[in-house]
Amino acid sequence: MSHNLATVEGAVSDLQFAIRTTALAGHDVAGKTFDETMLRVRDGVLDTPAGTTAHLPAVYTTFTDDFLERIEVTGPGAVRALVNLLDLQVWLAMLPETAQVEMRFDGDPDRGVADELVIDAEDERVTLDGSSDVDEFADISIEMPMAFESGRFHFADDTAAPxxxxxxxxxxxxxxxxxxxxxxxxxxxxxxxxxxxxxxxxxxxxxxxxxxxxxxxxxxxxxxxxxxxxxxxxxxxxxxxxxxxxxxxxxxxxxxxxxxxxxxxxxx
Missing domain, CATH: 3.10.150.10 (DNA Polymerase III, subunit A, domain 2)
Structure with missing residues:
Protein backbone atom coordinates (compact mmCIF):
# COMPACT_ATOMS: atom_id res chain seq x y z
CA MET A 1 0.00 0.00 0.00
CA SER A 2 1.31 3.45 -0.98
CA HIS A 3 1.85 6.10 1.67
CA ASN A 4 2.34 9.82 1.27
CA LEU A 5 6.08 10.44 1.28
CA ALA A 6 6.25 14.11 0.29
CA THR A 7 4.05 17.02 -0.75
CA VAL A 8 4.74 20.02 -2.98
CA GLU A 9 2.16 22.79 -3.12
CA GLY A 10 1.95 26.00 -5.10
CA ALA A 11 0.14 28.05 -7.70
CA VAL A 12 -0.32 26.22 -10.99
CA SER A 13 1.65 28.94 -12.82
CA ASP A 14 4.64 28.45 -10.51
CA LEU A 15 4.57 24.67 -10.91
CA GLN A 16 4.30 25.06 -14.68
CA PHE A 17 7.36 27.33 -14.63
CA ALA A 18 9.31 24.78 -12.56
CA ILE A 19 8.44 21.87 -14.86
CA ARG A 20 8.85 23.81 -18.12
CA THR A 21 12.31 25.13 -17.23
CA THR A 22 13.51 21.76 -15.92
CA ALA A 23 12.42 20.11 -19.18
CA LEU A 24 13.91 22.98 -21.24
CA ALA A 25 10.53 23.14 -22.94
CA GLY A 26 10.47 26.87 -23.65
CA HIS A 27 8.72 28.58 -26.54
CA ASP A 28 9.56 27.40 -30.07
CA VAL A 29 11.70 24.54 -28.75
CA ALA A 30 11.81 21.79 -31.35
CA GLY A 31 13.13 18.28 -30.98
CA LYS A 32 13.96 16.35 -27.85
CA THR A 33 13.79 18.11 -24.50
CA PHE A 34 14.62 16.73 -21.06
CA ASP A 35 11.29 14.94 -20.83
CA GLU A 36 12.04 12.38 -18.11
CA THR A 37 14.06 13.15 -15.03
CA MET A 38 14.43 12.36 -11.37
CA LEU A 39 12.77 14.75 -8.95
CA ARG A 40 14.12 14.83 -5.40
CA VAL A 41 12.13 16.27 -2.51
CA ARG A 42 13.64 17.33 0.79
CA ASP A 43 12.12 19.60 3.40
CA GLY A 44 11.97 23.01 1.76
CA VAL A 45 13.71 21.95 -1.47
CA LEU A 46 12.65 20.38 -4.77
CA ASP A 47 15.53 19.71 -7.16
CA THR A 48 16.78 17.62 -10.09
CA PRO A 49 20.26 16.40 -9.08
CA ALA A 50 20.62 13.59 -11.63
CA GLY A 51 23.38 13.86 -14.19
CA THR A 52 27.13 14.13 -14.52
CA THR A 53 29.51 16.60 -16.15
CA ALA A 54 31.04 13.64 -17.99
CA HIS A 55 27.85 13.22 -20.04
CA LEU A 56 26.36 16.48 -21.29
CA PRO A 57 24.05 18.29 -21.79
CA ALA A 58 22.63 18.33 -18.26
CA VAL A 59 20.01 20.36 -16.40
CA TYR A 60 20.12 20.99 -12.65
CA THR A 61 17.32 23.06 -11.15
CA THR A 62 16.58 23.92 -7.53
CA PHE A 63 13.32 25.33 -6.16
CA THR A 64 12.75 26.22 -2.51
CA ASP A 65 9.72 27.09 -0.42
CA ASP A 66 10.50 30.73 -1.10
CA PHE A 67 9.19 30.02 -4.61
CA LEU A 68 6.67 27.22 -4.04
CA GLU A 69 4.38 27.54 -1.04
CA ARG A 70 5.07 24.17 0.58
CA ILE A 71 7.74 21.51 0.08
CA GLU A 72 7.85 18.87 2.80
CA VAL A 73 8.62 15.21 3.38
CA THR A 74 6.93 12.98 5.92
CA GLY A 75 9.96 10.87 6.76
CA PRO A 76 13.59 11.47 7.73
CA GLY A 77 15.14 11.25 4.26
CA ALA A 78 14.77 12.58 0.74
CA VAL A 79 12.09 11.25 -1.60
CA ARG A 80 12.88 10.45 -5.23
CA ALA A 81 10.60 10.01 -8.23
CA LEU A 82 11.18 9.36 -11.94
CA VAL A 83 8.72 11.63 -13.72
CA ASN A 84 7.81 12.32 -17.34
CA LEU A 85 7.93 16.11 -17.22
CA LEU A 86 6.11 16.65 -20.51
CA ASP A 87 3.17 14.52 -19.36
CA LEU A 88 3.09 16.48 -16.12
CA GLN A 89 3.22 19.74 -18.05
CA VAL A 90 0.22 18.70 -20.18
CA TRP A 91 -1.91 17.94 -17.13
CA LEU A 92 -0.96 21.17 -15.37
CA ALA A 93 -1.86 23.14 -18.50
CA MET A 94 -5.40 21.76 -18.34
CA LEU A 95 -6.05 23.31 -14.91
CA PRO A 96 -7.53 26.79 -14.38
CA GLU A 97 -4.92 29.57 -14.38
CA THR A 98 -5.82 30.46 -10.80
CA ALA A 99 -5.70 26.90 -9.48
CA GLN A 100 -3.81 25.99 -6.33
CA VAL A 101 -2.11 22.63 -6.84
CA GLU A 102 -0.97 19.98 -4.39
CA MET A 103 1.39 17.33 -5.75
CA ARG A 104 1.75 14.26 -3.55
CA PHE A 105 4.60 11.80 -3.91
CA ASP A 106 3.22 8.42 -2.79
CA GLY A 107 5.11 5.16 -2.38
CA ASP A 108 6.87 2.82 0.00
CA PRO A 109 8.35 4.74 2.97
CA ASP A 110 11.03 2.08 3.51
CA ARG A 111 12.57 2.83 0.11
CA GLY A 112 12.04 6.58 -0.23
CA VAL A 113 10.88 6.09 -3.81
CA ALA A 114 7.57 7.44 -5.06
CA ASP A 115 5.75 5.19 -7.52
CA GLU A 116 2.81 7.57 -7.89
CA LEU A 117 2.55 11.31 -8.37
CA VAL A 118 -0.91 12.56 -7.39
CA ILE A 119 -2.01 16.01 -8.59
CA ASP A 120 -4.88 17.54 -6.63
CA ALA A 121 -6.38 20.84 -7.76
CA GLU A 122 -9.85 22.00 -6.74
CA ASP A 123 -12.22 19.21 -7.87
CA GLU A 124 -9.74 17.42 -10.11
CA ARG A 125 -7.27 14.63 -9.33
CA VAL A 126 -4.74 13.07 -11.70
CA THR A 127 -2.47 10.15 -10.74
CA LEU A 128 0.68 9.55 -12.78
CA ASP A 129 2.69 6.37 -12.46
CA GLY A 130 6.37 6.54 -11.57
CA SER A 131 9.05 3.89 -11.33
CA SER A 132 9.15 1.70 -8.22
CA ASP A 133 12.31 -0.10 -9.33
CA VAL A 134 14.99 0.77 -6.79
CA ASP A 135 17.67 -0.73 -9.05
CA GLU A 136 16.74 1.82 -11.73
CA PHE A 137 17.52 4.63 -9.29
CA ALA A 138 20.80 2.96 -8.34
CA ASP A 139 22.01 3.39 -11.94
CA ILE A 140 21.39 7.16 -11.92
CA SER A 141 24.42 9.39 -11.36
CA ILE A 142 23.75 12.24 -8.92
CA GLU A 143 26.77 14.46 -9.48
CA MET A 144 25.32 17.82 -10.50
CA PRO A 145 25.07 19.25 -6.95
CA MET A 146 28.79 18.55 -6.45
CA ALA A 147 29.61 20.33 -9.72
CA PHE A 148 28.12 23.53 -8.25
CA GLU A 149 28.83 22.91 -4.56
CA SER A 150 31.16 25.89 -4.14
CA GLY A 151 28.87 28.29 -5.98
CA ARG A 152 31.02 28.09 -9.13
CA PHE A 153 30.69 25.47 -11.87
CA HIS A 154 33.43 22.82 -11.81
CA PHE A 155 34.48 20.76 -14.82
CA ALA A 156 34.66 16.94 -14.73
CA ASP A 157 38.25 17.13 -13.44
CA ASP A 158 37.02 19.31 -10.51
CA THR A 159 38.67 22.44 -11.90
CA ALA A 160 36.63 25.60 -11.29
CA ALA A 161 35.47 27.41 -14.42
CA PRO A 162 37.90 30.35 -14.75
Whole structure:
Protein backbone atom coordinates (compact mmCIF):
# COMPACT_ATOMS: atom_id res chain seq x y z
CA MET A 1 0.00 0.00 0.00
CA SER A 2 1.31 3.45 -0.98
CA HIS A 3 1.85 6.10 1.67
CA ASN A 4 2.34 9.82 1.27
CA LEU A 5 6.08 10.44 1.28
CA ALA A 6 6.25 14.11 0.29
CA THR A 7 4.05 17.02 -0.75
CA VAL A 8 4.74 20.02 -2.98
CA GLU A 9 2.16 22.79 -3.12
CA GLY A 10 1.95 26.00 -5.10
CA ALA A 11 0.14 28.05 -7.70
CA VAL A 12 -0.32 26.22 -10.99
CA SER A 13 1.65 28.94 -12.82
CA ASP A 14 4.64 28.45 -10.51
CA LEU A 15 4.57 24.67 -10.91
CA GLN A 16 4.30 25.06 -14.68
CA PHE A 17 7.36 27.33 -14.63
CA ALA A 18 9.31 24.78 -12.56
CA ILE A 19 8.44 21.87 -14.86
CA ARG A 20 8.85 23.81 -18.12
CA THR A 21 12.31 25.13 -17.23
CA THR A 22 13.51 21.76 -15.92
CA ALA A 23 12.42 20.11 -19.18
CA LEU A 24 13.91 22.98 -21.24
CA ALA A 25 10.53 23.14 -22.94
CA GLY A 26 10.47 26.87 -23.65
CA HIS A 27 8.72 28.58 -26.54
CA ASP A 28 9.56 27.40 -30.07
CA VAL A 29 11.70 24.54 -28.75
CA ALA A 30 11.81 21.79 -31.35
CA GLY A 31 13.13 18.28 -30.98
CA LYS A 32 13.96 16.35 -27.85
CA THR A 33 13.79 18.11 -24.50
CA PHE A 34 14.62 16.73 -21.06
CA ASP A 35 11.29 14.94 -20.83
CA GLU A 36 12.04 12.38 -18.11
CA THR A 37 14.06 13.15 -15.03
CA MET A 38 14.43 12.36 -11.37
CA LEU A 39 12.77 14.75 -8.95
CA ARG A 40 14.12 14.83 -5.40
CA VAL A 41 12.13 16.27 -2.51
CA ARG A 42 13.64 17.33 0.79
CA ASP A 43 12.12 19.60 3.40
CA GLY A 44 11.97 23.01 1.76
CA VAL A 45 13.71 21.95 -1.47
CA LEU A 46 12.65 20.38 -4.77
CA ASP A 47 15.53 19.71 -7.16
CA THR A 48 16.78 17.62 -10.09
CA PRO A 49 20.26 16.40 -9.08
CA ALA A 50 20.62 13.59 -11.63
CA GLY A 51 23.38 13.86 -14.19
CA THR A 52 27.13 14.13 -14.52
CA THR A 53 29.51 16.60 -16.15
CA ALA A 54 31.04 13.64 -17.99
CA HIS A 55 27.85 13.22 -20.04
CA LEU A 56 26.36 16.48 -21.29
CA PRO A 57 24.05 18.29 -21.79
CA ALA A 58 22.63 18.33 -18.26
CA VAL A 59 20.01 20.36 -16.40
CA TYR A 60 20.12 20.99 -12.65
CA THR A 61 17.32 23.06 -11.15
CA THR A 62 16.58 23.92 -7.53
CA PHE A 63 13.32 25.33 -6.16
CA THR A 64 12.75 26.22 -2.51
CA ASP A 65 9.72 27.09 -0.42
CA ASP A 66 10.50 30.73 -1.10
CA PHE A 67 9.19 30.02 -4.61
CA LEU A 68 6.67 27.22 -4.04
CA GLU A 69 4.38 27.54 -1.04
CA ARG A 70 5.07 24.17 0.58
CA ILE A 71 7.74 21.51 0.08
CA GLU A 72 7.85 18.87 2.80
CA VAL A 73 8.62 15.21 3.38
CA THR A 74 6.93 12.98 5.92
CA GLY A 75 9.96 10.87 6.76
CA PRO A 76 13.59 11.47 7.73
CA GLY A 77 15.14 11.25 4.26
CA ALA A 78 14.77 12.58 0.74
CA VAL A 79 12.09 11.25 -1.60
CA ARG A 80 12.88 10.45 -5.23
CA ALA A 81 10.60 10.01 -8.23
CA LEU A 82 11.18 9.36 -11.94
CA VAL A 83 8.72 11.63 -13.72
CA ASN A 84 7.81 12.32 -17.34
CA LEU A 85 7.93 16.11 -17.22
CA LEU A 86 6.11 16.65 -20.51
CA ASP A 87 3.17 14.52 -19.36
CA LEU A 88 3.09 16.48 -16.12
CA GLN A 89 3.22 19.74 -18.05
CA VAL A 90 0.22 18.70 -20.18
CA TRP A 91 -1.91 17.94 -17.13
CA LEU A 92 -0.96 21.17 -15.37
CA ALA A 93 -1.86 23.14 -18.50
CA MET A 94 -5.40 21.76 -18.34
CA LEU A 95 -6.05 23.31 -14.91
CA PRO A 96 -7.53 26.79 -14.38
CA GLU A 97 -4.92 29.57 -14.38
CA THR A 98 -5.82 30.46 -10.80
CA ALA A 99 -5.70 26.90 -9.48
CA GLN A 100 -3.81 25.99 -6.33
CA VAL A 101 -2.11 22.63 -6.84
CA GLU A 102 -0.97 19.98 -4.39
CA MET A 103 1.39 17.33 -5.75
CA ARG A 104 1.75 14.26 -3.55
CA PHE A 105 4.60 11.80 -3.91
CA ASP A 106 3.22 8.42 -2.79
CA GLY A 107 5.11 5.16 -2.38
CA ASP A 108 6.87 2.82 0.00
CA PRO A 109 8.35 4.74 2.97
CA ASP A 110 11.03 2.08 3.51
CA ARG A 111 12.57 2.83 0.11
CA GLY A 112 12.04 6.58 -0.23
CA VAL A 113 10.88 6.09 -3.81
CA ALA A 114 7.57 7.44 -5.06
CA ASP A 115 5.75 5.19 -7.52
CA GLU A 116 2.81 7.57 -7.89
CA LEU A 117 2.55 11.31 -8.37
CA VAL A 118 -0.91 12.56 -7.39
CA ILE A 119 -2.01 16.01 -8.59
CA ASP A 120 -4.88 17.54 -6.63
CA ALA A 121 -6.38 20.84 -7.76
CA GLU A 122 -9.85 22.00 -6.74
CA ASP A 123 -12.22 19.21 -7.87
CA GLU A 124 -9.74 17.42 -10.11
CA ARG A 125 -7.27 14.63 -9.33
CA VAL A 126 -4.74 13.07 -11.70
CA THR A 127 -2.47 10.15 -10.74
CA LEU A 128 0.68 9.55 -12.78
CA ASP A 129 2.69 6.37 -12.46
CA GLY A 130 6.37 6.54 -11.57
CA SER A 131 9.05 3.89 -11.33
CA SER A 132 9.15 1.70 -8.22
CA ASP A 133 12.31 -0.10 -9.33
CA VAL A 134 14.99 0.77 -6.79
CA ASP A 135 17.67 -0.73 -9.05
CA GLU A 136 16.74 1.82 -11.73
CA PHE A 137 17.52 4.63 -9.29
CA ALA A 138 20.80 2.96 -8.34
CA ASP A 139 22.01 3.39 -11.94
CA ILE A 140 21.39 7.16 -11.92
CA SER A 141 24.42 9.39 -11.36
CA ILE A 142 23.75 12.24 -8.92
CA GLU A 143 26.77 14.46 -9.48
CA MET A 144 25.32 17.82 -10.50
CA PRO A 145 25.07 19.25 -6.95
CA MET A 146 28.79 18.55 -6.45
CA ALA A 147 29.61 20.33 -9.72
CA PHE A 148 28.12 23.53 -8.25
CA GLU A 149 28.83 22.91 -4.56
CA SER A 150 31.16 25.89 -4.14
CA GLY A 151 28.87 28.29 -5.98
CA ARG A 152 31.02 28.09 -9.13
CA PHE A 153 30.69 25.47 -11.87
CA HIS A 154 33.43 22.82 -11.81
CA PHE A 155 34.48 20.76 -14.82
CA ALA A 156 34.66 16.94 -14.73
CA ASP A 157 38.25 17.13 -13.44
CA ASP A 158 37.02 19.31 -10.51
CA THR A 159 38.67 22.44 -11.90
CA ALA A 160 36.63 25.60 -11.29
CA ALA A 161 35.47 27.41 -14.42
CA PRO A 162 37.90 30.35 -14.75
CA UNK A 163 35.78 32.59 -16.98
CA UNK A 164 32.55 34.24 -15.80
CA UNK A 165 30.43 36.48 -18.01
CA UNK A 166 26.97 38.00 -17.80
CA UNK A 167 24.43 38.41 -20.58
CA UNK A 168 20.68 37.95 -21.07
CA UNK A 169 18.32 35.29 -22.32
CA UNK A 170 17.32 37.67 -25.10
CA UNK A 171 20.93 37.87 -26.30
CA UNK A 172 21.37 34.09 -26.28
CA UNK A 173 18.12 33.70 -28.22
CA UNK A 174 19.40 36.18 -30.79
CA UNK A 175 22.44 33.93 -31.30
CA UNK A 176 20.10 30.99 -31.97
CA UNK A 177 17.97 32.97 -34.42
CA UNK A 178 21.03 34.18 -36.34
CA UNK A 179 22.59 30.71 -36.56
CA UNK A 180 19.32 29.21 -37.81
CA UNK A 181 18.75 31.90 -40.45
CA UNK A 182 22.36 31.64 -41.65
CA UNK A 183 22.22 27.85 -41.73
CA UNK A 184 25.29 27.40 -39.53
CA UNK A 185 25.83 24.29 -37.41
CA UNK A 186 27.07 25.52 -34.02
CA UNK A 187 26.24 28.36 -31.64
CA UNK A 188 29.15 30.68 -30.80
CA UNK A 189 29.82 31.91 -27.27
CA UNK A 190 32.74 34.24 -27.95
CA UNK A 191 33.37 36.55 -25.00
CA UNK A 192 35.97 39.29 -24.72
CA UNK A 193 36.37 42.64 -22.99
CA UNK A 194 33.92 44.20 -25.45
CA UNK A 195 31.09 41.71 -24.78
CA UNK A 196 29.72 38.76 -26.74
CA UNK A 197 31.09 38.69 -30.26
CA UNK A 198 28.91 37.09 -32.90
CA UNK A 199 30.93 35.70 -35.81
CA UNK A 200 29.01 33.19 -37.93
CA UNK A 201 30.06 31.92 -41.31
CA UNK A 202 27.99 29.55 -43.42
CA UNK A 203 27.53 28.90 -47.12
CA UNK A 204 27.10 32.25 -48.84
CA UNK A 205 26.89 34.37 -45.69
CA UNK A 206 28.97 35.78 -42.85
CA UNK A 207 27.47 37.63 -39.86
CA UNK A 208 29.50 39.71 -37.40
CA UNK A 209 28.05 41.66 -34.48
CA UNK A 210 28.86 42.78 -30.95
CA UNK A 211 26.11 41.71 -28.55
CA UNK A 212 25.33 42.82 -24.98
CA UNK A 213 27.44 41.02 -22.41
CA UNK A 214 30.14 41.60 -19.81
CA UNK A 215 33.28 39.61 -19.05
CA UNK A 216 33.31 39.55 -15.24
CA UNK A 217 36.28 37.27 -14.48
CA UNK A 218 38.96 35.35 -16.29
CA UNK A 219 40.24 35.34 -19.83
CA UNK A 220 38.28 35.69 -23.08
CA UNK A 221 36.87 32.55 -24.67
CA UNK A 222 35.82 31.60 -28.20
CA UNK A 223 33.75 28.47 -27.69
CA UNK A 224 31.02 26.91 -29.82
CA UNK A 225 28.13 24.74 -28.62
CA UNK A 226 25.49 22.63 -30.33
CA UNK A 227 23.36 20.02 -28.54
CA UNK A 228 20.92 21.73 -26.18
CA UNK A 229 21.84 25.35 -26.89
CA UNK A 230 18.59 26.35 -28.67
CA UNK A 231 16.42 24.75 -25.98
CA UNK A 232 18.46 26.47 -23.26
CA UNK A 233 18.32 29.89 -24.93
CA UNK A 234 14.59 29.68 -25.58
CA UNK A 235 13.77 28.54 -22.04
CA UNK A 236 15.98 30.61 -19.73
CA UNK A 237 15.23 34.31 -19.51
CA UNK A 238 16.41 37.44 -17.74
CA UNK A 239 20.00 37.80 -16.55
CA UNK A 240 22.21 34.81 -17.43
CA UNK A 241 25.59 34.02 -15.90
CA UNK A 242 27.98 32.00 -18.08
CA UNK A 243 30.72 30.00 -16.31
CA UNK A 244 33.23 28.36 -18.65
CA UNK A 245 36.84 28.35 -19.87
CA UNK A 246 38.63 28.20 -23.22
CA UNK A 247 37.57 25.03 -25.03
CA UNK A 248 35.50 23.87 -22.04
CA UNK A 249 31.85 23.09 -21.26
CA UNK A 250 29.73 26.03 -20.17
CA UNK A 251 27.18 26.43 -17.38
CA UNK A 252 24.36 28.86 -18.09
CA UNK A 253 22.83 29.94 -14.78
CA UNK A 254 19.90 32.17 -13.88
CA UNK A 255 18.48 32.85 -10.42
CA UNK A 256 15.24 34.23 -9.05
CA UNK A 257 13.40 34.42 -5.75
CA UNK A 258 13.58 30.86 -4.44
CA UNK A 259 15.05 29.15 -7.52
CA UNK A 260 18.25 28.52 -9.48
CA UNK A 261 18.27 27.12 -13.02
CA UNK A 262 21.50 25.63 -14.41
CA UNK A 263 22.12 24.19 -17.87
CA UNK A 264 25.50 22.67 -18.72
CA UNK A 265 26.48 22.20 -22.38
CA UNK A 266 29.42 20.47 -23.99
CA UNK A 267 31.72 22.32 -26.36
CA UNK A 268 30.63 21.55 -29.94
Missing amino acids: TVARTSGETLERIVDTVEVAGAETYPVHIDDEGLQLDIEAEGVRVEASLPGTLMEGEPVANDYDDGFPAMARTLSGKIRIETGPGEPAAFVTEGQGYILRVVLEQG
